[in-house]
Amino acid sequence: MAKKPKNTGPKDDKRTGPKASGKTGSPRGDGPARLWLYGRHAVAAALANPERRVRRVLATRNAADWLAERGGLLENIGAQKFEDTKPDAIDRALPSGAVHQGLAAEVFDLPRMRLKEACAPDDEARPVIVLDQITDPQNIGAIFRSAAAFGARAIVVQDRRTPPLSGALAKAAAGAIETVPCVPVVNIARALEALQGLGYFCAGLAGEADKSVADAPKKMPIALVLGAEGAGLRQLVAATCDALVRIPIAPSMESLNVSTAAAVALYELTRK
Numbered sequence: 001m002a003k004k005p006k007n008t009g010p011k012d013d014k015r016t017g018p019k020a021s022g023k024t025g026s027p028r029g030d031g032p033a034r035l036w037l038y039g040r041h042a043v044a045a046a047l048a049n050p051e052r053r054v055r056r057v058l059a060t061r062n063a064a065d066w067l068a069e070r071g072g073l074l075e076n077i078g079a080q081k082f083e084d085t086k087p088d089a090i091d092r093a094l095p096s097g098a099v100h101q102g103l104a105a106e107v108f109d110l111p112r113m114r115l116k117e118a119c120a121p122d123d124e125a126r127p128v129i130v131l132d133q134i135t136d137p138q139n140i141g142a143i144f145r146s147a148a149a150f151g152a153r154a155i156v157v158q159d160r161r162t163p164p165l166s167g168a169l170a171k172a173a174a175g176a177i178e179t180v181p182c183v184p185v186v187n188i189a190r191a192l193e194a195l196q197g198l199g200y201f202c203a204g205l206a207g208e209a210d211k212s213v214a215d216a217p218k219k220m221p222i223a224l225v226l227g228a229e230g231a232g233l234r235q236l237v238a239a240t241c242d243a244l245v246r247i248p249i250a251p252s253m254e255s256l257n258v259s260t261a262a263a264v265a266l267y268e269l270t271r272k
């Protein structure tokens with residue numbers, strides 16, 4: 001199969017500014033940030049997560065009935081934090097255009113995870129996903145969902161370039177941000193070196209690679225490194241990887257969306 005041009009990294013095709021993230025911040029500028037989660041599965045997963053501190057829940061009558069059917073979720077937060085309200089009141093609390101399904105929760109950010117704690121390998125050799133400057137909330141949320149589906153150990157992100165795990169991102173993740181640890185780091189290349197020190201084989205996904213993702217080692221844990229649209233992986237990040245791998249696709253198609261590429265690669269890495 002002919003090599004792809006160098007600009008064939010997986011696509012990260014949208015940009016969403018801070019307004020759509022749902023991040024409200026601490027009222028005094030200190031302590032954990034407050035975030036808005038919306039959508040039934042995102043909110044239900046947050047209420048079921050013992051690590052998640054909830055400030056208040058806004059729900060229509062139908063959404064409250066849906067939560068009640070899931071057994072004890074409202075009891076987890078206490079009646080004083082629950083507000084029975086109308087859809088337009090929820091609309092006013094959220095970013096414009098948020099599809100909330102009658103349910104939203106103002107929550108505090110989850111505790112920050114350390115790389116060595118979240119990514120320490122075990123006998124299952126579960127993969128870790130590393131995101132190199134991927135910024136679209138919908139794509140990141142979809143990657144979280146695939147990570148949960150295929151049993152990934154954690155997702156590593158660059159802290160200054162990644163949107164908050166809330167809003168549209170959390171809704172696209174369908175609850176996966178509550179179950180897949182997120183590890184923010186300052187420098188992706190150094191994080192890869194730390195993962196290599198833990199025994200991971202770092203495989204960068206790149207359209208121009210000679211090897212297929214199926215050629216990745218089977219007897220050691222894999223850190224799958226995904227780059228954004230355009231140039232794909234940055235030069236230093238690509239050079240730090242142990243190998244570059246690709247997903248074989250038809251020559252008529254230039255590339256895959258980054259979240260689709262993540263799902264395909266995770267299936268291949270975990271199927272055996």
